[in-house]
Amino acid sequence: MSTPFYVSPQQAMADRAEYARKGIARGRSLVVLQYADGIVFVGENPSRALHKFSEIYDRIGFAAAGKYNEYENLRIGGVRYADMRGYTYDRADVTARGLANVYAQTLGTIFSSAAEKPYEVELVVAEVGETSDGDQIYRLPHDGSIVDEHGSVAVGGNAEQISTYLDQRHQDGMSLAEALKLAVQALSRDTNGTEREIPAERLEVAVLDRTRPQKRKFKRIVGRQLGRLLEADGASTEAESAEEE
Protein backbone atom coordinates (compact mmCIF):
# COMPACT_ATOMS: atom_id res chain seq x y z
CA MET A 1 0.00 0.00 0.00
CA SER A 2 1.42 3.35 -0.96
CA THR A 3 1.59 6.17 1.58
CA PRO A 4 -0.20 9.32 0.40
CA PHE A 5 1.97 12.39 -0.06
CA TYR A 6 1.93 14.80 2.83
CA VAL A 7 0.21 18.09 1.95
CA SER A 8 0.27 20.82 4.59
CA PRO A 9 -3.16 22.15 5.61
CA GLN A 10 -2.15 25.64 4.51
CA GLN A 11 -1.29 24.35 1.06
CA ALA A 12 -4.49 22.31 0.83
CA MET A 13 -6.67 25.30 1.72
CA ALA A 14 -4.78 27.59 -0.63
CA ASP A 15 -5.30 25.09 -3.45
CA ARG A 16 -9.00 24.84 -2.76
CA ALA A 17 -9.36 28.62 -2.58
CA GLU A 18 -7.48 28.93 -5.85
CA TYR A 19 -9.76 26.37 -7.46
CA ALA A 20 -12.93 28.15 -6.28
CA ARG A 21 -11.65 31.59 -7.29
CA LYS A 22 -10.83 30.41 -10.79
CA GLY A 23 -14.26 28.90 -11.17
CA ILE A 24 -15.96 32.10 -10.04
CA ALA A 25 -13.76 34.24 -12.29
CA ARG A 26 -15.00 32.35 -15.35
CA GLY A 27 -18.53 33.63 -14.71
CA ARG A 28 -19.74 37.08 -15.59
CA SER A 29 -19.74 39.73 -12.87
CA LEU A 30 -22.78 41.28 -11.31
CA VAL A 31 -23.29 44.30 -9.10
CA VAL A 32 -25.65 45.19 -6.27
CA LEU A 33 -26.20 48.87 -5.51
CA GLN A 34 -28.19 50.86 -3.00
CA TYR A 35 -30.36 53.60 -4.48
CA ALA A 36 -32.83 56.04 -2.94
CA ASP A 37 -35.84 53.67 -2.82
CA GLY A 38 -34.09 50.36 -2.29
CA ILE A 39 -31.51 48.02 -3.73
CA VAL A 40 -30.91 47.24 -7.40
CA PHE A 41 -29.29 44.08 -8.82
CA VAL A 42 -27.67 44.35 -12.24
CA GLY A 43 -25.82 41.69 -14.17
CA GLU A 44 -25.04 40.52 -17.67
CA ASN A 45 -26.97 37.36 -18.38
CA PRO A 46 -27.55 36.02 -21.88
CA SER A 47 -30.07 33.48 -20.59
CA ARG A 48 -33.67 34.36 -19.81
CA ALA A 49 -34.39 31.11 -18.07
CA LEU A 50 -31.46 30.82 -15.69
CA HIS A 51 -31.65 33.74 -13.31
CA LYS A 52 -28.78 35.14 -11.30
CA PHE A 53 -31.08 37.13 -9.05
CA SER A 54 -34.05 35.88 -7.18
CA GLU A 55 -36.54 36.60 -4.46
CA ILE A 56 -35.98 34.84 -1.15
CA TYR A 57 -38.59 36.51 1.02
CA ASP A 58 -40.60 39.71 1.46
CA ARG A 59 -37.63 42.04 1.78
CA ILE A 60 -34.76 39.73 0.92
CA GLY A 61 -33.11 39.20 -2.43
CA PHE A 62 -30.36 36.87 -3.60
CA ALA A 63 -27.65 37.28 -6.20
CA ALA A 64 -24.99 34.79 -7.21
CA ALA A 65 -22.00 34.49 -9.51
CA GLY A 66 -20.28 31.27 -10.44
CA LYS A 67 -21.58 27.82 -11.24
CA TYR A 68 -25.31 27.74 -11.91
CA ASN A 69 -26.17 24.33 -10.48
CA GLU A 70 -24.33 25.09 -7.27
CA TYR A 71 -25.88 28.47 -6.54
CA GLU A 72 -29.32 27.29 -7.64
CA ASN A 73 -29.01 24.62 -4.99
CA LEU A 74 -28.15 27.25 -2.39
CA ARG A 75 -30.96 29.51 -3.59
CA ILE A 76 -33.61 26.82 -3.16
CA GLY A 77 -32.16 26.02 0.26
CA GLY A 78 -32.49 29.69 1.15
CA VAL A 79 -36.10 29.91 -0.01
CA ARG A 80 -36.90 26.83 2.06
CA TYR A 81 -35.16 28.22 5.12
CA ALA A 82 -36.98 31.54 4.80
CA ASP A 83 -40.43 30.05 4.11
CA MET A 84 -40.10 27.61 6.97
CA ARG A 85 -39.00 30.35 9.39
CA GLY A 86 -41.84 32.59 8.30
CA TYR A 87 -44.39 29.78 8.66
CA THR A 88 -43.16 28.61 12.05
CA TYR A 89 -42.81 32.08 13.58
CA ASP A 90 -43.79 35.20 11.70
CA ARG A 91 -42.94 36.90 8.43
CA ALA A 92 -41.05 39.59 10.35
CA ASP A 93 -38.72 36.98 11.84
CA VAL A 94 -37.03 36.18 8.55
CA THR A 95 -33.92 38.34 8.24
CA ALA A 96 -31.04 38.62 5.81
CA ARG A 97 -28.60 38.29 8.70
CA GLY A 98 -30.02 34.91 9.66
CA LEU A 99 -30.02 33.73 6.08
CA ALA A 100 -26.46 34.95 5.49
CA ASN A 101 -25.35 33.01 8.55
CA VAL A 102 -26.92 29.82 7.24
CA TYR A 103 -25.23 30.32 3.88
CA ALA A 104 -21.89 31.01 5.56
CA GLN A 105 -22.19 27.80 7.55
CA THR A 106 -23.04 25.78 4.47
CA LEU A 107 -20.30 27.26 2.31
CA GLY A 108 -17.75 27.00 5.10
CA THR A 109 -18.52 23.35 5.77
CA ILE A 110 -18.31 22.45 2.10
CA PHE A 111 -15.11 24.45 1.65
CA SER A 112 -13.23 22.73 4.45
CA SER A 113 -14.61 19.22 4.02
CA ALA A 114 -12.10 17.00 2.26
CA ALA A 115 -14.82 14.81 0.77
CA GLU A 116 -16.33 17.54 -1.40
CA LYS A 117 -14.93 19.96 -3.90
CA PRO A 118 -15.42 23.59 -2.84
CA TYR A 119 -18.41 25.42 -4.35
CA GLU A 120 -17.39 27.80 -7.10
CA VAL A 121 -19.87 30.49 -6.10
CA GLU A 122 -19.97 33.92 -4.56
CA LEU A 123 -23.29 35.11 -3.14
CA VAL A 124 -24.89 38.39 -2.18
CA VAL A 125 -27.82 38.47 0.23
CA ALA A 126 -29.56 41.84 0.49
CA GLU A 127 -32.43 43.07 2.60
CA VAL A 128 -34.22 46.34 2.01
CA GLY A 129 -35.16 48.29 5.15
CA GLU A 130 -37.80 50.95 5.88
CA THR A 131 -35.16 53.60 5.15
CA SER A 132 -31.82 53.36 3.38
CA ASP A 133 -30.09 53.17 6.77
CA GLY A 134 -31.92 49.91 7.36
CA ASP A 135 -30.67 48.31 4.13
CA GLN A 136 -28.34 45.36 4.61
CA ILE A 137 -26.04 43.83 2.03
CA TYR A 138 -23.92 40.78 2.79
CA ARG A 139 -21.33 39.31 0.47
CA LEU A 140 -20.49 35.64 0.93
CA PRO A 141 -17.30 34.45 -0.75
CA HIS A 142 -16.67 30.76 -1.55
CA ASP A 143 -14.94 30.00 1.79
CA GLY A 144 -17.88 30.79 4.07
CA SER A 145 -16.87 34.19 5.39
CA ILE A 146 -19.38 37.06 5.55
CA VAL A 147 -18.57 40.59 4.48
CA ASP A 148 -20.97 43.35 5.49
CA GLU A 149 -21.13 45.79 2.57
CA HIS A 150 -22.50 49.29 2.13
CA GLY A 151 -23.38 51.28 -0.95
CA SER A 152 -22.19 48.99 -3.70
CA VAL A 153 -20.79 45.52 -4.13
CA ALA A 154 -19.55 43.52 -7.10
CA VAL A 155 -18.98 39.77 -7.38
CA GLY A 156 -17.78 37.47 -10.14
CA GLY A 157 -15.04 37.71 -12.80
CA ASN A 158 -13.30 41.06 -12.48
CA ALA A 159 -15.08 42.03 -9.28
CA GLU A 160 -12.14 43.93 -7.81
CA GLN A 161 -11.83 46.27 -10.73
CA ILE A 162 -15.57 46.87 -10.86
CA SER A 163 -15.91 47.54 -7.17
CA THR A 164 -13.09 50.07 -7.26
CA TYR A 165 -14.86 51.81 -10.12
CA LEU A 166 -18.17 51.74 -8.22
CA ASP A 167 -16.69 52.88 -4.92
CA GLN A 168 -15.36 56.01 -6.57
CA ARG A 169 -18.64 56.93 -8.21
CA HIS A 170 -21.49 55.58 -6.09
CA GLN A 171 -23.38 58.11 -3.97
CA ASP A 172 -26.16 57.71 -1.46
CA GLY A 173 -29.63 58.67 -2.63
CA MET A 174 -29.12 58.00 -6.35
CA SER A 175 -32.29 57.50 -8.38
CA LEU A 176 -32.97 54.09 -9.90
CA ALA A 177 -32.04 55.27 -13.40
CA GLU A 178 -28.76 56.78 -12.17
CA ALA A 179 -27.82 53.68 -10.22
CA LEU A 180 -28.69 51.46 -13.18
CA LYS A 181 -26.58 53.57 -15.52
CA LEU A 182 -23.62 53.47 -13.18
CA ALA A 183 -23.96 49.70 -12.84
CA VAL A 184 -24.04 49.18 -16.61
CA GLN A 185 -21.00 51.42 -17.07
CA ALA A 186 -19.13 49.46 -14.44
CA LEU A 187 -20.06 46.11 -15.99
CA SER A 188 -19.14 47.12 -19.53
CA ARG A 189 -15.49 47.87 -18.67
CA ASP A 190 -13.29 44.99 -19.71
CA THR A 191 -10.22 43.81 -17.83
CA ASN A 192 -7.90 45.49 -20.30
CA GLY A 193 -9.62 48.86 -19.78
CA THR A 194 -11.62 48.94 -23.03
CA GLU A 195 -15.36 49.43 -22.98
CA ARG A 196 -17.95 47.36 -24.77
CA GLU A 197 -21.66 47.81 -25.23
CA ILE A 198 -24.05 45.54 -23.29
CA PRO A 199 -27.43 45.52 -25.03
CA ALA A 200 -30.57 45.70 -22.87
CA GLU A 201 -31.60 42.14 -23.84
CA ARG A 202 -28.46 40.78 -22.20
CA LEU A 203 -29.04 42.59 -18.92
CA GLU A 204 -30.78 41.03 -15.98
CA VAL A 205 -32.12 43.66 -13.61
CA ALA A 206 -34.15 43.30 -10.43
CA VAL A 207 -34.98 45.60 -7.52
CA LEU A 208 -35.98 45.40 -3.92
CA ASP A 209 -38.21 48.46 -3.88
CA ARG A 210 -39.26 49.68 -0.44
CA THR A 211 -42.02 51.87 -1.96
CA ARG A 212 -43.92 48.87 -3.37
CA PRO A 213 -47.27 48.59 -1.61
CA GLN A 214 -47.15 44.78 -1.53
CA LYS A 215 -45.44 42.81 1.20
CA ARG A 216 -43.10 41.27 -1.33
CA LYS A 217 -40.69 43.97 -2.40
CA PHE A 218 -38.75 42.02 -5.03
CA LYS A 219 -39.47 42.84 -8.64
CA ARG A 220 -37.77 42.05 -11.95
CA ILE A 221 -37.34 44.93 -14.34
CA VAL A 222 -37.75 43.74 -17.91
CA GLY A 223 -38.71 44.81 -21.41
CA ARG A 224 -40.05 48.31 -21.91
CA GLN A 225 -39.55 49.47 -18.37
CA LEU A 226 -35.87 48.56 -18.52
CA GLY A 227 -35.49 50.31 -21.86
CA ARG A 228 -37.11 53.45 -20.47
CA LEU A 229 -34.88 53.46 -17.40
CA LEU A 230 -31.72 53.01 -19.48
CA GLU A 231 -32.64 55.90 -21.74
CA ALA A 232 -33.85 58.20 -18.99
CA ASP A 233 -31.54 61.03 -18.03
CA GLY A 234 -31.61 63.04 -14.81
CA ALA A 235 -34.64 65.17 -15.73
CA SER A 236 -37.12 62.40 -16.44
CA THR A 237 -36.10 60.09 -13.62
CA GLU A 238 -38.62 61.61 -11.25
CA ALA A 239 -41.45 60.78 -13.64
CA GLU A 240 -40.08 57.26 -14.07
CA SER A 241 -40.13 56.38 -10.45
CA ALA A 242 -43.64 57.79 -10.11
CA GLU A 243 -44.79 55.69 -13.03
CA GLU A 244 -43.69 52.39 -11.56
CA GLU A 245 -46.72 50.64 -10.08
Added chain:
Amino acid sequence: MDFLSDHQPEMLPGRRQLPPTHGAVEAPHGTTIVAVSFPGGVVLAGDRRATMGNVIAQRDIEKVFPADEYSAVGIAGTAGLAVEMVKLFQLELEHFEKVEGAQLSLEGKANRLSTMIRSNLGMAMQGLAVVPLFAGFDVDRGKGRIFSYDVTGGRSEEHGYAATGSGSLFARGAMKKLFRRDLSESDATTLVVQALYDAADDDSATGGPDVARRIYPIVTVITEDGFRRLDDEESAEIARLILERRLEQPDGPRAALL
Protein backbone atom coordinates in the same frame (compact mmCIF):
# COMPACT_ATOMS: atom_id res chain seq x y z
CA MET B 1 -45.58 20.45 1.16
CA ASP B 2 -43.27 17.57 0.38
CA PHE B 3 -40.23 19.12 2.00
CA LEU B 4 -42.11 19.75 5.22
CA SER B 5 -43.54 16.27 5.36
CA ASP B 6 -40.02 14.82 5.03
CA HIS B 7 -38.37 17.05 7.58
CA GLN B 8 -40.96 18.27 10.07
CA PRO B 9 -44.13 16.25 9.56
CA GLU B 10 -45.60 17.42 12.84
CA MET B 11 -46.07 20.87 11.29
CA LEU B 12 -48.56 19.59 8.74
CA PRO B 13 -52.24 19.51 9.69
CA GLY B 14 -53.10 15.99 8.56
CA ARG B 15 -50.29 14.17 10.42
CA ARG B 16 -51.31 14.61 14.00
CA GLN B 17 -52.43 11.75 16.19
CA LEU B 18 -55.98 12.36 17.31
CA PRO B 19 -56.97 11.63 20.86
CA PRO B 20 -60.15 9.56 21.21
CA THR B 21 -63.05 11.89 21.94
CA HIS B 22 -66.56 11.42 23.20
CA GLY B 23 -69.16 13.57 21.55
CA ALA B 24 -68.45 16.60 19.39
CA VAL B 25 -65.50 18.86 20.17
CA GLU B 26 -66.51 22.44 20.92
CA ALA B 27 -64.47 24.85 18.86
CA PRO B 28 -65.35 28.05 17.04
CA HIS B 29 -67.15 27.39 13.75
CA GLY B 30 -68.19 29.52 10.75
CA THR B 31 -70.01 30.76 8.47
CA THR B 32 -71.35 31.61 5.09
CA ILE B 33 -68.99 32.20 2.17
CA VAL B 34 -70.31 33.17 -1.24
CA ALA B 35 -68.69 33.66 -4.63
CA VAL B 36 -70.03 35.09 -7.88
CA SER B 37 -68.25 35.34 -11.20
CA PHE B 38 -68.80 38.20 -13.61
CA PRO B 39 -67.29 38.97 -17.01
CA GLY B 40 -63.72 39.98 -16.16
CA GLY B 41 -63.35 38.45 -12.73
CA VAL B 42 -64.82 36.92 -9.64
CA VAL B 43 -66.06 38.17 -6.25
CA LEU B 44 -65.58 36.24 -3.02
CA ALA B 45 -67.20 37.38 0.21
CA GLY B 46 -67.84 36.14 3.72
CA ASP B 47 -69.68 37.17 6.87
CA ARG B 48 -67.90 37.96 10.13
CA ARG B 49 -69.44 35.68 12.75
CA ALA B 50 -67.87 32.68 14.48
CA THR B 51 -70.05 30.55 16.75
CA MET B 52 -69.34 27.92 19.38
CA GLY B 53 -72.50 25.90 19.98
CA ASN B 54 -75.17 28.50 20.61
CA VAL B 55 -72.69 31.19 21.63
CA ILE B 56 -71.27 33.82 19.32
CA ALA B 57 -67.53 33.29 19.73
CA GLN B 58 -66.36 36.25 17.69
CA ARG B 59 -68.15 39.04 15.84
CA ASP B 60 -65.40 40.28 13.58
CA ILE B 61 -63.55 37.17 12.45
CA GLU B 62 -62.06 37.29 8.95
CA LYS B 63 -62.75 34.29 6.77
CA VAL B 64 -61.68 35.39 3.32
CA PHE B 65 -57.96 35.46 2.58
CA PRO B 66 -55.86 36.13 -0.48
CA ALA B 67 -54.13 32.89 -1.49
CA ASP B 68 -51.79 34.70 -3.83
CA GLU B 69 -51.94 37.57 -6.31
CA TYR B 70 -54.71 36.01 -8.42
CA SER B 71 -56.74 33.85 -6.09
CA ALA B 72 -58.51 33.89 -2.76
CA VAL B 73 -59.94 31.35 -0.40
CA GLY B 74 -62.92 31.63 1.93
CA ILE B 75 -63.21 29.22 4.85
CA ALA B 76 -66.14 27.50 6.50
CA GLY B 77 -65.86 25.00 9.31
CA THR B 78 -63.58 24.85 12.33
CA ALA B 79 -61.88 28.24 12.44
CA GLY B 80 -58.54 27.25 13.96
CA LEU B 81 -57.90 24.40 11.53
CA ALA B 82 -59.17 26.39 8.58
CA VAL B 83 -56.89 29.34 9.27
CA GLU B 84 -53.93 27.00 9.55
CA MET B 85 -54.87 25.32 6.29
CA VAL B 86 -55.05 28.68 4.55
CA LYS B 87 -51.67 29.70 5.98
CA LEU B 88 -50.08 26.55 4.66
CA PHE B 89 -51.82 26.94 1.31
CA GLN B 90 -50.57 30.52 0.94
CA LEU B 91 -47.08 29.40 1.86
CA GLU B 92 -47.13 26.63 -0.69
CA LEU B 93 -48.23 28.84 -3.55
CA GLU B 94 -45.59 31.43 -2.70
CA HIS B 95 -42.92 28.78 -2.26
CA PHE B 96 -43.71 27.18 -5.61
CA GLU B 97 -43.63 30.56 -7.30
CA LYS B 98 -40.24 31.44 -5.88
CA VAL B 99 -38.59 28.08 -6.51
CA GLU B 100 -39.97 27.54 -10.01
CA GLY B 101 -40.00 31.17 -11.06
CA ALA B 102 -43.60 30.84 -12.30
CA GLN B 103 -47.04 30.73 -10.72
CA LEU B 104 -49.05 27.53 -10.46
CA SER B 105 -51.98 27.32 -12.85
CA LEU B 106 -55.37 28.04 -11.25
CA GLU B 107 -56.32 24.41 -11.79
CA GLY B 108 -53.10 23.37 -10.04
CA LYS B 109 -53.87 25.57 -7.06
CA ALA B 110 -57.39 24.15 -6.82
CA ASN B 111 -56.05 20.59 -6.92
CA ARG B 112 -53.52 21.32 -4.21
CA LEU B 113 -56.24 22.66 -1.92
CA SER B 114 -58.24 19.52 -2.60
CA THR B 115 -55.39 17.33 -1.30
CA MET B 116 -55.07 19.46 1.81
CA ILE B 117 -58.77 19.09 2.63
CA ARG B 118 -58.54 15.35 2.12
CA SER B 119 -55.64 15.10 4.56
CA ASN B 120 -57.96 16.59 7.20
CA LEU B 121 -60.54 13.83 6.78
CA GLY B 122 -59.69 12.19 10.11
CA MET B 123 -60.52 15.35 12.00
CA ALA B 124 -63.54 15.99 9.83
CA MET B 125 -64.95 12.62 10.97
CA GLN B 126 -64.68 13.86 14.55
CA GLY B 127 -66.63 16.97 13.74
CA LEU B 128 -63.75 19.31 12.96
CA ALA B 129 -64.38 19.73 9.26
CA VAL B 130 -62.96 22.46 7.03
CA VAL B 131 -64.75 23.21 3.78
CA PRO B 132 -63.32 26.15 1.86
CA LEU B 133 -64.44 27.92 -1.28
CA PHE B 134 -61.72 28.81 -3.75
CA ALA B 135 -61.97 31.54 -6.37
CA GLY B 136 -59.43 33.02 -8.69
CA PHE B 137 -58.72 34.70 -11.96
CA ASP B 138 -57.42 32.26 -14.56
CA VAL B 139 -54.71 34.25 -16.33
CA ASP B 140 -54.49 31.74 -19.19
CA ARG B 141 -58.21 31.76 -19.96
CA GLY B 142 -58.77 35.37 -18.94
CA LYS B 143 -61.78 34.76 -16.70
CA GLY B 144 -62.77 34.30 -13.09
CA ARG B 145 -63.42 30.73 -11.87
CA ILE B 146 -64.90 29.26 -8.71
CA PHE B 147 -64.16 25.87 -7.13
CA SER B 148 -66.18 24.32 -4.32
CA TYR B 149 -65.20 21.37 -2.15
CA ASP B 150 -66.70 18.75 0.12
CA VAL B 151 -65.14 17.35 3.32
CA THR B 152 -63.49 14.47 1.48
CA GLY B 153 -61.61 16.84 -0.79
CA GLY B 154 -63.93 16.35 -3.73
CA ARG B 155 -63.57 19.32 -6.01
CA SER B 156 -66.04 20.74 -8.47
CA GLU B 157 -65.95 23.82 -10.58
CA GLU B 158 -68.99 26.06 -10.21
CA HIS B 159 -70.22 28.17 -13.06
CA GLY B 160 -71.73 31.47 -12.05
CA TYR B 161 -72.09 31.34 -8.30
CA ALA B 162 -71.41 29.13 -5.28
CA ALA B 163 -71.71 29.13 -1.51
CA THR B 164 -70.38 27.13 1.40
CA GLY B 165 -70.99 27.04 5.15
CA SER B 166 -74.00 26.74 7.41
CA GLY B 167 -75.95 29.52 5.70
CA SER B 168 -75.05 28.41 2.19
CA LEU B 169 -78.50 26.99 1.41
CA PHE B 170 -80.15 30.35 1.94
CA ALA B 171 -77.37 32.25 0.22
CA ARG B 172 -77.56 29.96 -2.79
CA GLY B 173 -81.31 30.50 -3.04
CA ALA B 174 -80.83 34.24 -3.03
CA MET B 175 -78.06 34.13 -5.62
CA LYS B 176 -80.05 31.84 -7.88
CA LYS B 177 -82.73 34.50 -8.18
CA LEU B 178 -80.38 37.46 -8.52
CA PHE B 179 -77.61 36.12 -10.73
CA ARG B 180 -77.28 37.19 -14.33
CA ARG B 181 -74.52 36.54 -16.87
CA ASP B 182 -73.86 40.22 -17.54
CA LEU B 183 -73.16 41.50 -14.02
CA SER B 184 -70.76 44.40 -13.62
CA GLU B 185 -68.17 44.38 -10.84
CA SER B 186 -70.30 46.61 -8.61
CA ASP B 187 -73.42 44.50 -9.34
CA ALA B 188 -71.49 41.42 -8.28
CA THR B 189 -70.31 42.96 -5.02
CA THR B 190 -73.89 44.05 -4.22
CA LEU B 191 -75.18 40.59 -5.09
CA VAL B 192 -72.85 38.82 -2.66
CA VAL B 193 -73.79 41.14 0.20
CA GLN B 194 -77.49 40.56 -0.59
CA ALA B 195 -76.88 36.82 -0.46
CA LEU B 196 -75.03 37.11 2.85
CA TYR B 197 -77.89 39.22 4.23
CA ASP B 198 -80.38 36.50 3.29
CA ALA B 199 -78.15 33.84 4.83
CA ALA B 200 -77.87 35.81 8.07
CA ASP B 201 -81.63 36.30 8.04
CA ASP B 202 -82.32 32.56 8.29
CA ASP B 203 -79.13 31.05 9.74
CA SER B 204 -78.14 31.83 13.32
CA ALA B 205 -74.45 31.02 12.72
CA THR B 206 -74.13 33.71 10.04
CA GLY B 207 -73.83 37.36 10.99
CA GLY B 208 -75.45 40.18 9.06
CA PRO B 209 -74.03 43.70 8.67
CA ASP B 210 -73.55 45.12 12.19
CA VAL B 211 -74.28 48.83 11.85
CA ALA B 212 -73.80 49.66 15.52
CA ARG B 213 -70.31 48.17 15.70
CA ARG B 214 -69.46 49.00 12.09
CA ILE B 215 -68.69 45.39 11.22
CA TYR B 216 -69.44 44.65 7.58
CA PRO B 217 -68.91 41.58 5.41
CA ILE B 218 -65.51 41.10 3.83
CA VAL B 219 -65.80 41.49 0.07
CA THR B 220 -62.89 40.73 -2.24
CA VAL B 221 -62.61 41.13 -5.99
CA ILE B 222 -60.13 39.29 -8.21
CA THR B 223 -59.63 40.51 -11.75
CA GLU B 224 -56.85 40.74 -14.29
CA ASP B 225 -55.27 43.37 -12.00
CA GLY B 226 -55.05 40.89 -9.15
CA PHE B 227 -56.60 40.56 -5.72
CA ARG B 228 -58.32 43.52 -4.08
CA ARG B 229 -60.21 43.68 -0.82
CA LEU B 230 -62.89 46.34 -0.60
CA ASP B 231 -62.01 48.72 2.24
CA ASP B 232 -64.39 49.31 5.14
CA GLU B 233 -66.02 52.39 3.59
CA GLU B 234 -66.81 50.62 0.34
CA SER B 235 -68.31 47.59 2.00
CA ALA B 236 -70.18 49.80 4.51
CA GLU B 237 -71.67 51.72 1.61
CA ILE B 238 -72.97 48.54 -0.06
CA ALA B 239 -74.41 47.33 3.25
CA ARG B 240 -76.04 50.72 3.85
CA LEU B 241 -77.76 50.76 0.44
CA ILE B 242 -79.08 47.24 1.00
CA LEU B 243 -80.29 48.03 4.53
CA GLU B 244 -82.14 51.11 3.29
CA ARG B 245 -84.04 49.08 0.71
CA ARG B 246 -84.74 46.30 3.17
CA LEU B 247 -86.43 48.76 5.53
CA GLU B 248 -89.18 48.90 2.93
CA GLN B 249 -88.85 45.35 1.63
CA PRO B 250 -87.47 43.15 4.43
CA ASP B 251 -87.13 40.10 2.19
CA GLY B 252 -85.03 41.87 -0.38
CA PRO B 253 -85.46 42.35 -4.13
CA ARG B 254 -88.28 40.44 -5.82
CA ALA B 255 -87.67 38.24 -8.83
CA ALA B 256 -90.23 38.14 -11.64
CA LEU B 257 -92.82 35.40 -11.27
CA LEU B 258 -92.57 34.17 -14.81
